[in-house]
Amino acid sequence: MLYVHRKSGEAGGFFRLWNRLRSRNACKTCALGMGGVRGGMVNEAGHFPEICKKSIQAQAGDMAGALDERTLAETPVERLAQLTPRELEYLGRVTFPMVHRKGDSHYRRASWAEALDRAGDALRGAAPEETFFYSSGRSSNEAAFLFQLIARAYGTANVHNCSAYCHAASGVALSKVYGSGTASVVLEDLASADLAIVIGANPASNHPRLVTQLVEMRERGGTIIVVNPLEELGLVRFRIPSKPKSFLFGSDVSDLYVKPHIGGDIAFLVGVLKSVIERGGVDESFVSSFTEGWDTVREDVMASSWTELEARSGVPRSEIEQVAEAVLRAKRGIFFWAMGLTHHEHGVDNILALANLALARGWLGRPGVGLLPIRGHSNVQGVGSVGVGPYVKRAFAERMGEIYGVDVRPGGLDTYDSMVAADEGKMRAAVLLGGNLFGSNPNRDWAARALSRIPYKCYLSTKLNEGHAHGLGDETWILPVLARDEEGQTTTQESMFNLVRVSEGGRPAVDGEMRSEVEILASVAERILPPGRFDWKQMRSHATLREAISKTVPGYSAIAEIDRTHGGVSGEFQIEGRTFHEPQFSTPSGKAQFHSTPLPRETAPDHPLASDELRIMTIRSEGQFNTVVYEEEDLYRGNEHRNVLMLSAEDAMRWNLEEGDTVSVENEVGRMEVQVAIVSIRAGNGAMYYPEANVLVPRRIDPKSGTPAFKAVRARVRKLA
Numbered sequence: 001m002l003y004v005h006r007k008s009g010e011a012g013g014f015f016r017l018w019n020r021l022r023s024r025n026a027c028k029t030c031a032l033g034m035g036g037v038r039g040g041m042v043n044e045a046g047h048f049p050e051i052c053k054k055s056i057q058a059q060a061g062d063m064a065g066a067l068d069e070r071t072l073a074e075t076p077v078e079r080l081a082q083l084t085p086r087e088l089e090y091l092g093r094v095t096f097p098m099v100h101r102k103g104d105s106h107y108r109r110a111s112w113a114e115a116l117d118r119a120g121d122a123l124r125g126a127a128p129e130e131t132f133f134y135s136s137g138r139s140s141n142e143a144a145f146l147f148q149l150i151a152r153a154y155g156t157a158n159v160h161n162c163s164a165y166c167h168a169a170s171g172v173a174l175s176k177v178y179g180s181g182t183a184s185v186v187l188e189d190l191a192s193a194d195l196a197i198v199i200g201a202n203p204a205s206n207h208p209r210l211v212t213q214l215v216e217m218r219e220r221g222g223t224i225i226v227v228n229p230l231e232e233l234g235l236v237r238f239r240i241p242s243k244p245k246s247f248l249f250g251s252d253v254s255d256l257y258v259k260p261h262i263g264g265d266i267a268f269l270v271g272v273l274k275s276v277i278e279r280g281g282v283d284e285s286f287v288s289s290f291t292e293g294w295d296t297v298r299e300d301v302m303a304s305s306w307t308e309l310e311a312r313s314g315v316p317r318s319e320i321e322q323v324a325e326a327v328l329r330a331k332r333g334i335f336f337w338a339m340g341l342t343h344h345e346h347g348v349d350n351i352l353a354l355a356n357l358a359l360a361r362g363w364l365g366r367p368g369v370g371l372l373p374i375r376g377h378s379n380v381q382g383v384g385s386v387g388v389g390p391y392v393k394r395a396f397a398e399r400m401g402e403i404y405g406v407d408v409r410p411g412g413l414d415t416y417d418s419m420v421a422a423d424e425g426k427m428r429a430a431v432l433l434g435g436n437l438f439g440s441n442p443n444r445d446w447a448a449r450a451l452s453r454i455p456y457k458c459y460l461s462t463k464l465n466e467g468h469a470h471g472l473g474d475e476t477w478i479l480p481v482l483a484r485d486e487e488g489q490t491t492t493q494e495s496m497f498n499l500v501r502v503s504e505g506g507r508p509a510v511d512g513e514m515r516s517e518v519e520i521l522a523s524v525a526e527r528i529l530p531p532g533r534f535d536w537k538q539m540r541s542h543a544t545l546r547e548a549i550s551k552t553v554p555g556y557s558a559i560a561e562i563d564r565t566h567g568g569v570s571g572e573f574q575i576e577g578r579t580f581h582e583p584q585f586s587t588p589s590g591k592a593q594f595h596s597t598p599l600p601r602e603t604a605p606d607h608p609l610a611s612d613e614l615r616i617m618t619i620r621s622e623g624q625f626n627t628v629v630y631e632e633e634d635l636y637r638g639n640e641h642r643n644v645l646m647l648s649a650e651d652a653m654r655w656n657l658e659e660g661d662t663v664s665v666e667n668e669v670g671r672m673e674v675q676v677a678i679v680s681i682r683a684g685n686g687a688m689y690y691p692e693a694n695v696l697v698p699r700r701i702d703p704k705s706g707t708p709a710f711k712a713v714r715a716r717v718r719k720l721a
Contacts, residue, residue, distance in 0.1 A: 007056050011063040020059050021051065025485040025503035026493040028062075029054040029625055030207045031137070031375035033187070033495030037502050037571030043209070044187045044499055044572075049242050052208035053622065057630040062462065062483045063509040067092040069109055076105045080469035084642075085439070085629040085691065088464045094480040095512025102474045112513065115458075115477055116520075119431075120527025122456035122475070126428035128155030132418040135161045135388045136435030137377025138462075140484060140491030141500070141559070142545040143517035144379075145386040145552075147433050149404065150525045153533070157412025161388045162626075163380045164415035165440050166339055169347030169705040170373040171384075176348075177355045177371075177593055179586025180578045182381060184370035185334060186497050192368035193217060195330035197323075199227035199354065200265065200340020200711075201374050204234020204253070205622040205636060210336075210374065211238045215251045223326050226254040228340060229262050229314075229617065230646065230687050231680035233636045256322060259682040261314035262615045263602035263712045265341060267304075268313040268320065269353040270597070273360055274301050275324035283362030290583040291359050293594035300596045301356075312603040314682050327361060332368035338376075340617070343711035346600040348704040353597040364592055365583030375496035376626060382494030385575070386553055390414050399552040404534075414706045423450035431524070432459045433517065434481075438467035439627040439691035442699050442708040443669050447471065458524075460517055465627060466691070480514040487516055489542040490563045498579055501572040502562055518542065602712055609684055612655075612718065614647060616665070617711040618690035618697065627691045634689075637679060642689040645674045645717065650683040652676060657719060667715040670695035686717075 008014040021041055027034040033044050034055070043050045071091065077100060080088070097115040098107045123131065133151040135144055144161075151159045163171070171181030178184060190196075190213045203210040214224050215238065226235045238253050240246040260268045276282060277298065287294050306317050313320070327333065335358055341350040355364075355371060363369035375381050387396060390412040397408035413421060419441060421427050430451075441447035451457065451471025458477045459468060468478055484491060487505035494500045508514060522540045538544045543563060550560035558573040577586060585592050601607055602615075609615060621642065623631030632641045639646075645665055647657075657663065661676045665688070672695060674688070681687065688696070690710065700709040 003053070004056060007060040011060040017056070017060060017063065020063065020485060020509070021055065023485055023504070023506055025505065026378060026501050027055050028058045028378055028484055031378055031381055031496040032207050032209050033497055033499055033501070034209070035501070035503070037504065044495065044497060050209055051241060054208060054625055057623070058625060061089060061630065062093065065092045066095045066510045066512055067464065069096070072098065072107055072109065077107065077469060077472065078105070080464070083469070085466060085627060086632055088466065088469070089628055089630065091464055093463060093510050093512065094461055094478055095510060095514055096480060097513070098478040100472055100476045107478070115479055116523050116527065118477065119458055119524045122429050123154065123524070123528045126456070129158070130426060130428040131156050131430065132158035132160070132413065132427060133431045133433070134415065134435065134437055135383050135433040137162055137380025137383055138434040139379060139383060139517055140487070140493060140503070141379065141382045141386050141549060142491055142542040143433065143521065144383040144388050145545055145549050146518055146521050146539065148387040149400070149406070150521060150529070152400065152406050152408055153404065153529055157390055157409035158418055159388055159412060160390055160415045160418065161380065161383045162377065162435050162440060163384055164706060165708060166376055166380070167342055167373050169342040169702055169707045170351055172705045173348045173351030173355065174371065174373070176352065176595060178364065178580060182498055182578050183372045183496055184364060184580045185372050186499070186574065186579050189368050189370060190217065190334060193332045193334045194222040195326060195333035196222065196336060197225045197227065197333065198235070198336045201336055201338035202228065202232050202235065202619070203374060204232055204238055206338070206376070206620055207374055211253060212240050212242070214253055215240060215246065218252065218255065223330060224254045225256045225258065225323055225326060227258045227260060227265070227268065229259050229682045229685045230619070231257060231259060234622070256326065258315055258319060258323060261603055261682055262617050262685045263344060263600060264313035264315070265350050266346065266353045266597050267309045267599055267603065268315050269357055270301055270304055270599070271306070271309040271313060271315070271317070271320040272324050272327065273357050274304060274309070275321050276327060276357070276360060277301060279324065279328060281324070281328040282360045286362030286583070287360065290365060291592045291594060292589060297356055297594040297596055304599070308599070311605070312599055327357070333358070333361065333363050334370055334372055336372050336374055338374040340711060342707055343709060344600070345602070345700050345702050345709045347702040347707045349597040349600070352595040356594055356597065359592055359594055365580045365585065367581050370580065373496065379493040381496060382492070382500065385494055385556065386549055393554065395554055396552055403548060403551060416701055416706045416708065419447065419450045422454050425453050427454045429456040430454050430458070432457065434460060436465040436467045436627040438470050439465065439694070442694055442697035442710065444695045445670065446699065460520055479520055480512060481520065482508060482514045482516050486514070489516070491542060492546065492559060492562060494575070498575040499572055500556070500559060500562065500575060518545070609714070610716070612716045613714055614651065614686040614717055615684060616686040616688055616693070616696070616713045616715050618693045618713070619687050620690055637677070639677050642692060643674050644677040644688070646677045646679045646681060646687040648681045648683045648685070649678050652678050655717065655719060662720045664718045664720055665696065665715045667696055667698070667713070669698050672696060673720065
């Protein structure tokens with residue numbers, strides 16, 4: 001309550017914050033889904049109150065005040081580049097267009113006419129293949145659809161969104177398994193499952209309301225298994241604000257907590273599957289009737305020795321078999337994961353190994369079972385659904401051609417390849433619809449250099465972030481946008497459960513010159529596309545854009561009516577063809593697919609850690625949302641600041657380190673001086689905060705998904721006097 005009181009003060013008062021949180025808009029943070037026309041703090045199932053710290057942080061942040069022109073004039077760019085993510089966040093909302101040109105000491109205020117005319121000149125002066133369009137998951141479906149339409153009409157397929165560095169591996173893997181790149185379950189499935197395996201994720205910090213589902217599953221007799229190299233307090237015991245007893249005394253979350261080596265997930269999952277096979281736990285009827293590829297996977301699994309699986313995973317056989325026993329006892333299981341699985345060079349294979357276990361138990365294609373990637377930003381899944389990606393499905397491309405006469409190219413550069421092209425001087429312009437592309441990339445020095453080589457960059461932003469101070473290059477523009485609950489027209493968003501809901505919008509929380517994303521994009525488009533091809537007055541209408549989405553995006557036909565029915569009906573719909581409650585899948589054969597997953601080199605015996613090395617993963621704190629940092633303190637992990645290396649007591653003893661000692665952490669990419677924090681983590685492994693620790697992250701990429709390997713960074717640790 002003290003925290004809510006403090007954040008209310010930042011937002012202008014408790015009732016002002018309460019009214020924003022209760023407004024008929026979708027939650028602005030994670031993609032678990034909340035709000036919409038049922039009112040804020042209401043989940044898909046209609047439960048109230050549903051609230052978490054992330055929601056309060058994001059809402060208060062948007063309401064806390066504006067970046068004024070005096071602060072801008074007094075703060076040179078050199079100083080902005082020295083500020084932490086939190087300090088940049090607390091400068092306030094961007095409320096007027098800003099520009100920085102090479103040689104300038106400061107950003108300066110600009111007019112909208114100047115900003116839009118310059119956008120037109122820069123994009124007309126660049127070849128389409130020398131541009132890219134990048135979106136965060138903050139945007140609405142309407143803005144995102146228009147964004148990719150403009151890019152493709154302009155002539156580029158270099159269109160991508162922030163999920164390329166988060167859940168691209170999930171999308172690739174799940175498409176291989178069952179033909180859809182999203183979750184196979186809906187929220188109601190969590191209520192009928194009796195087992196959850198949460199692997200490579202920390203929902204207590206990043207998706208707190210999901211922990212409510214886990215606690216409720218456990219309270220009705222289910223089993224919760226957490227698999228994470230670092231023991232997270234919030235996944236052991238958690239206080240749920242909407243449950244008075246839990247809020248006062250806390251709730252147990254996990255029954256079994258398994259701590260593998262970073263990168264040891266495939267060996268662990270193969271071990272669990274091996275034990276399931278040895279105990280006769282494979283659903284042979286399901287496997288033979290509804291899947292393909294099992295014989296090869298079974299042969300590979302059984303050929304793996306227990307000695308190797310234990311060594312490579314870091315988990316004793318007895319503990320692996322404990323997990324297998326829980327899997328065998330359960331009737332219905334759901335597997336949850338996030339970037340602890342995707343942020344590896346073998347991220348796709350991590351997901352495939354998890355899917356193999358689910359398929360072997362028959363846990364796909366019926367209620368209460370399935371696979372659930374825990375999506376981060378509130379509409380990152382919707383942004384992808386409406387076409388913000390270098391590749392789109394054939395039906396989508398054909399409809400774009402029929403409706404707009406746009407020749408959709410077969411594929412463009414993904415996020416990482418666009419960055420590589422920028423570093424090589426092959427990018428002339430970039431339009432960034434939100435997000436912090438600089439902070440999202442590995443190797444901060446390389447990321448800054450690559451972005452600085454793009455002559456023209458235009459950010460559509462609500463706040464300043466590190467990307468506005470690093471890698472500026474010749475010309476960087478920042479255009480102020482309205483937040484979702486400030487829009488003058490209704491918008492829509494999609495949850496991780498494939499549910500689309502309406503947000504009604506509202507009034508701006510601060511005074512200024514902010515414009516809606518659709519208005520800005522349409523104004524730019526008028527300056528770069530041939531006149532007469534589009535009716536830009538009509539294209540500024542969100543209802544018109546929803547009509548176009550309904551005709552273009554598979555499964556989205558209901559969106560055309562969503563804003564016209566919410567008064568008497570629901571204002572939301574479930575997307576068709578994505579979730580599977582019958583064993584009929586969207587693959588060419590209609591059957592789910594097993595895939596072999598070789599053990600990665602990362603944990604191979606011939607690739608050992610040196611005596612002074614750790615394998616480090618980058619992580620987020622509970623006071624953070626993606627690259628946005630609201631608080632320096634990490635309450636759950638007991639860290640008062642973010643400049644730390646979290647390591648085990650065993651490693652601290654081995655190196656004669658104590659809590660608070662200063663150490664150098666370095667590798668071939670970079671170096672940081674940080675303080676030691678002793679935590680419960682598998683020996684030989686460590687953790688540091690993202691995005692600051694990106695200075696140590698090499699440019700190693702999963703070749704199947706283009707995802708950087710943020711979770712397995714080898715670095716040397718040296719005590720400083």
